[in-house]
Amino acid sequence: MTDRPRSSRYDVIVVGGGIVGLATAVQLLRERPRRLAVLEAEARVAAHQSSHNSGVIHAGLYYAPGSLKATLCATGRDAMYAFCAERGIPCRRTGKIVLAADEHQASLLAGIRAKGEANGLRGIIEVRGEAVRDHEPFAAGVAALVIPQTGVVDFATVARAYADEIVERGGEVHVGSPLVDAAVHPDGLTLITSRETFTTDFAITCAGLQADRVTAIFGMDPGVRIVPFRGEYVELLPHATHYVRALIYPVPDPRFPFLGTHLTRLVDGRVEAGPNAVLAWSRAGYARSDIDWRDLRDIVGYGGFRRFLRAHYRTGLAEFARSLNPRAVHRALQALVPEIALDDFVPGRSGVRAQAMAPDGRLIDDFHLVRGDRMIHVLNAPSPAATASLAIGARLAGLVREQRGEAPARPAATS
Ligand SMILES: Cc1cc2nc3c(=O)[nH]c(=O)nc-3n(C[C@H](O)[C@H](O)[C@H](O)COP(=O)(O)OP(=O)(O)OC[C@H]3O[C@@H](n4cnc5c(N)ncnc54)[C@H](O)[C@@H]3O)c2cc1C
Missing domain, CATH: 3.50.50.60 (FAD/NAD(P)-binding domain)
Structure with a gap:
């Protein structure tokens, strides 16, 4: 270059x-x-x-106030919108919703909103019942947070x-x-x-x-140690993309740093769902069959990984099983948008996250x-x-x- x-x-x-x-x-x-x-x-x-990510310009909603993620996301987000405008890079500030599937999840929205507000986000609203459909006409759920600052771009x-x-x-x-x-x-x-x-x-x-x-x-x-976690996406077929106006996220599981399978209308108009989080056997493990023996040895030989596995093997196995099973992916999508049918989506691309793991098994x-x-x-x-x-x-x-x-x-x- x-x-x-x-x-x-x-x-x-x-x-x-x-x-x-x-x-x-x-x-x-x-x-x-x-x-x-x-x-x-x-x-x-x-x-x-x-080049293997969701393409979401994050608002900075979930991060611990005062953390580097929170402070750098806030300034970085605004700088990203400014850079795209200056360079003529297509990007859209679409906003997103965080959708509560049931009353238990709805009770968590206030805490997420408070975190977002502590991180400087203004204009967040909580909507309940039918009002959710004013923002995403096909979304299920009993309540949602609407976050105006989120957007999409091709990174x-x-x-x-x-x-x-x-x-x-x-x-x-x-x-x-x-x-x-x-x-x-x-x-x-x-x-x-x-x-x-x-x-x-x-x-x-x-x-x-x-x-x-x-x-x-x-x-x-x-x-x-870097432990690779593959994130797999599915893509909605063109006849089904109208189910998603912008971005529909679930309420995240606080035990994990990943945000959960979400529906994203990309900057080019296609709609993707994902990513999940499955352990990869190669640091460039974009396909399920990819194995790099050095990477694999490094993962399983790491004490931190063995401690992580002991604590999380059930969730890991469930996520792995779901990744192999289109019906399980379908159930996760239907929790967000019930109209999505099994033949409305096809397997899409994937990305591999570089997740740092501490010797005690904590995900950094x-x-x-x-x-x-x-x-x-x-x-x-x-x-x-x-x-x-x-x-x-x-x-x-x-x-x-x-x-x-x-x-x-x-x-x-x-x-
Ligand atoms: C599935 C997925 C979804 C995501 N979604 C989002 C999102 O929606 N929004 C968001 O903000 N972030 C998202 N992220 C996170 C974001 O993509 C990453 O945080 C970001 O891309 C990290 O950039 P990087 O430059 O650190 O790493 P990378 O993009 O991985 O770049 C590292 C570079 O180092 C090079 N390299 C490695 N070894 C050497 C060497 N020996 N010599 C020279 N070069 C070397 C590699 O080739 C590579 O190009 C997502 C990530 C994933 C995987």
């Missing part, structure tokens, strides 16, 4: 050309001109999570626009450049890809599904960084990291500035 001659030495190198790494490079370059390169393993940017298009901005600002994006080794010297770092060697003052790694391994390349202990919920001398490693950047990417990038750019002892940034860079 870069056709200029490359620098002989860099100020900052970002490893990982997903939406988080690219947004970080954008924010570093908005602050001040820098000799900067992004190294991406695949032949194109945004090849993994950043892969956004990521490509970030890459364009990096090059416009004098940075470099090297695709097909997997980092394979790194050496730390008193005066800088040497990064070795399968093609070239780079020297830099500072490195940031945003390697998604490989985050723990890439961190270890730098001699750092990641402290967590918030964004998580590990910092070292001349380096920062992003170990957990789950949803809503695509929504929040510009805010995460601004935060990381601030940390780089702090670690490098640089003067404060130009004010425009924080948006």
Whole structure:
């Protein structure tokens, strides 16, 4: 993606050309001109999570107030809408509903709303009974929250626009450049890809599904293990897409960081349902049959995973069984929209989440960084990291500035 001659030495190198790494490079370059390169393993940017997701610009409803997810989602969401407007990227602020199937779930809506309001969301309303149908005419359920700030976009298009901005600002994006080794010297770092060697003052790694391994390349202990969870979607056939106006979410299960199977009208007008959350046997396990023996060994050999399994095997097995059974998927969809029939949908695409797991088996919920001398490693950047990417990038750019002892940034860079 870069056709200029490359620098002989860099100020900052970002490893990982997903939406988080690219947004970080954008924010570093908005602050001040820098000799900067992004190294991406695949032949194109945004090849993994950043192009295999639900495409939802999250409002910031469920996150613990004060958490990084909550604060960065709020600023990142607004920055995302502004970036799309500026670059002419199609996106729609459609709003969404969180649908309570029964009175027990309805009793949880007030708590979700309070969290959203504590996170700065205004204009949330709760509707009951028939009033739910004013927002989603085919939705079942006894009550719903209506969240106006939610929207849809294609995050892969956004990521490509970030890459364009990096090059416009004098940075470099090297695709097909997997980092394979790194050496730390008193005066800088040497990064070795399968093609070239780079020297830099500072490195940031945003390697998604490989985050723990890439961190270890730098001699750092990641402290967590990445465990891949596949999310599978089904797609409504064209004759059934009218059942969904915008986005219909269930009340989430508070025990898990995933939001539950939801119905989404994508920015191109198609309607998808999903994703579920099934353990994947490969970090690129987009198909059920994908097995990578090294990945599998890493998962089952991890004490944290065995502890996780002991606590959650029933839910895991149920989710796995449902993933194989179209009738079970159908039941989950009918809980949201009863009119959806078994022959109204077909299997769709899938994505793989990079979920960081602690040695005690906990799924790390918030964004998580590990910092070292001349380096920062992003170990957990789950949803809503695509929504929040510009805010995460601004935060990381601030940390780089702090670690490098640089003067404060130009004010425009924080948006
Ligand atoms: C099923 C699913 C649904 C989701 N839905 C939403 C949503 O609706 N809204 C939302 O905001 N978020 C959503 N997310 C989360 C969002 O997609 C991710 O948080 C975000 O894409 C993470 O971006 P990233 O750049 O950290 O990771 P990635 O996009 O995975 O990028 C990491 C990059 O690092 C590269 N890399 C790895 N190893 C190396 C190496 N050795 N050298 C060089 N490069 C390397 C990889 O090739 C990859 O391109 C969803 C995620 C999934 C999986």
